[in-house]
Amino acid sequence: MNLAIALDDLAHHPDLAEILNDARTAIRAAGYSWILDQADAAARDTCNTLTTAAAATGSTPLSLPLDQHPGWVRLGLLDALAAWITEQATTCLHQPHPARPQPVISAAWRPRLIACSACAHLLRLPKGSAKDRTCDGCGLVVPDHSVIWSAAASHGGFVYQYGVCEPCRYWPTTPAAPITR
Numbered sequence: 001m002n003l004a005i006a007l008d009d010l011a012h013h014p015d016l017a018e019i020l021n022d023a024r025t026a027i028r029a030a031g032y033s034w035i036l037d038q039a040d041a042a043a044r045d046t047c048n049t050l051t052t053a054a055a056a057t058g059s060t061p062l063s064l065p066l067d068q069h070p071g072w073v074r075l076g077l078l079d080a081l082a083a084w085i086t087e088q089a090t091t092c093l094h095q096p097h098p099a100r101p102q103p104v105i106s107a108a109w110r111p112r113l114i115a116c117s118a119c120a121h122l123l124r125l126p127k128g129s130a131k132d133r134t135c136d137g138c139g140l141v142v143p144d145h146s147v148i149w150s151a152a153a154s155h156g157g158f159v160y161q162y163g164v165c166e167p168c169r170y171w172p173t174t175p176a177a178p179i180t181r
Helices: 002-011 016-029 033-056 071-085 117-123
Strands: 104-107 110-116 149-155 158-164
Touching: 002 016, 002 071, 016 033, 033 149, 033 158, 071 104, 071 110, 071 149, 071 158, 104 117, 110 117
Parallel strands: 104 158
Antiparallel strands: 104 110, 149 158
């Protein structure tokens, strides 16, 4: 979690855009521009997938910058991302790796499990189970037939899924219908 906190601090650095630009320039100068191209493609694919999924459910895509999510979402995403980068996470059978950028998925209810798009089913919860009805924000297990709002935060090609009860729902727009996870 210490690395996640450091990454969160970096995300709020006033010179972040310049730091990232310098890093991209150094990566290109070192002859690794292909990894930036793959990472950019993964980010585009992720954005398109999240937009398509929202449209299919009749909801509004939640497109907030990472720093506009509550700390528990940001730190959960960054902890999963840091675990993946440092090879401390468990991956699906396809073994996605940061050195081979592609869209990947993690979830609040399966910390440090990273799955490729083809293995997203590994993150599903049994419908109607107590885990499926648990708010990832406050831990409340909502009664049957109550709503857990599913959402996802992304950073590039990295998606972090979570679900919240009505009091913990923090985004400004309301999807047309709750998304089931």
